[in-house]
Amino acid sequence: MSFKPERFENFADVLSFYARHCPEGDVIRHIVSDDAPPLVTRYGELDRHARAVAAMLQDRLAPAAGERCLLMLPSGADFAAAFFGCFHAGVIAVPAFPPENNRQAYFDRLAGIMRDARPQAVLGLAADLERYEAQLTPLLPEGGQLLAVDSVD
Numbered sequence: 001m002s003f004k005p006e007r008f009e010n011f012a013d014v015l016s017f018y019a020r021h022c023p024e025g026d027v028i029r030h031i032v033s034d035d036a037p038p039l040v041t042r043y044g045e046l047d048r049h050a051r052a053v054a055a056m057l058q059d060r061l062a063p064a065a066g067e068r069c070l071l072m073l074p075s076g077a078d079f080a081a082a083f084f085g086c087f088h089a090g091v092i093a094v095p096a097f098p099p100e101n102n103r104q105a106y107f108d109r110l111a112g113i114m115r116d117a118r119p120q121a122v123l124g125l126a127a128d129l130e131r132y133e134a135q136l137t138p139l140l141p142e143g144g145q146l147l148a149v150d151s152v153d
Contacts, residue, residue: 053085
């Protein structure tokens, strides 16, 4: 296995390289709590999930160069898959953490991010998108969508 950084266009290419050469290698260890073992994601699994997210974006948005998607996801494998999926789809990822509660200050800040970025989609977990649909939908530009990354095949 010969790693030559100059042959990769973006980070998704690096992920794909490792997914081909060591698909069972650990890429993410996500510690959820002190008394539980970490959640482990492997290169092959992350690459497949990222490509599925990219396919969903291309199918649902038919993105043009420079389109943006807001990533309203907690840290972990779903965030990484959405981030790399944006690279694969040629979409600019705009990270934003999901709300920890229903505070208006969070949605005021999010409204500013969305006004500036004008994302064509918000990528999030299905439960979060459903819970905050009423607050998120008015912030999207016309035709914008809420897309769940945890329900992608």
